[in-house]
Amino acid sequence: MTAPTRVLVCDDQALIRTGFTTIIDAQPDMEVVGECGDGRAAVELAGRLRPDVVVMDVRMPVLDGIEATRLLAGAGVAEPVKVLVVTTFNLDEYVYEALRAGASGFLLKDAPPGQLLHGIRTVATGAALLAPEVTRQLVGRYAARIRPADDTDGESPLTPRELEVLRLIADGRSNSEIAAHLVISQETVKTYVSRILTKLDLRDRVQAVVYAYRRGLVT
Template identity: 90%
Template sequence: MTAPVRVLVCDDQALIRTGFATIIDAQPDLEVVGECGDGRAAVDLAARLHPDVVVMDVRMPVLDGIEATRLLAGAGVARPVKVLVVTTFNLDEYVYEALRAGASGFLLKDAPPAQLLEGIRTVAAGAALLAPEVTRRLVGRYAARIRPPEARRDAALTPRELEVLRLIAEGLSNQEIAAALVISQETVKTYVSRILTKLTLRDRVQAVVYAYRTGLVS
């Protein structure tokens, strides 16, 4: 059997923290290995507990979730931890800061429990997740700030891979891409993996940003 995904929950509100932990622990493929109420504690616990995913709030005492995410998953971190930011604040700047800090996903706290659980699984699997509320327009608006201007490096992509990349940038899921191109979801996953490898990108979020920065979509 596959080992369960190890999750660290960080939120300064005990009721929310306990609620998340209860929902997560009820899943056979997920396991809460720790809880904490501030970003500094999250960084310290992650170093000891080695979680697969940290569910991170934004506004917290001692060290906020954005800075904690930067210390856990940012550029230059030797052993980056996947971070799923979950917050009550649907503000453009929070989304931008979370992505720039290295977060692999962003959800709102009023999302259904099933969406939280799927978000954890998605991030743990190495993919990325943006809440439906985080629109394509938002990513386009902040793309220049998330990544500096760079030269196109997608010449190695096949026409089909470029097509998949454009659909990723438009916010389509693997299932939606499969339907649009009349191919299987497994084939889509293969294309996505090739795209990320060829462009040396970490996840789908960076793929979206790359597409905007290089003018593949606008």
């Protein structure tokens, strides 16, 4: 029998923490192993409890969710923890920063419980969770301003077809939508996505989206 997904809930509002915990603990394939109200506590608890997924708020006291995410899942972290950011605003630049910091995805706090559970399960498998309609607004709005000039230097290791798939990923398209657009099978799309992540040394689709915008491949 597969062990339940271990979840750490971090939000500075006790009512929201309680709500998330109740929803998650009601699932046979999940368990909340801890909860806290600030990013510093999240980092400390994650080190002790080793959760599979941290459900992380963005705006919190002591240490915000962005810095906590960077410490838990950022580049150079020896044993990164998967982080699912949950925020109030779908156009909050802090969410974009959280994705850059290493988060595996994000949801809005007003999403129905089923989306929260789906998000946790998705992130726990190592996949990324991006809401397409939010991605186009959020990343598109802030990436151009944040992208360093030297990110556009050098040639891409991707083939023209792989670049085309990467642009569609950055546009928030799902595998099925990419397959329909390019008139290829979903299995072929999965192969392209895997090659893109491997060639660019990226963890997941979230990092691929950020890469595409920071390299100027999407405007």
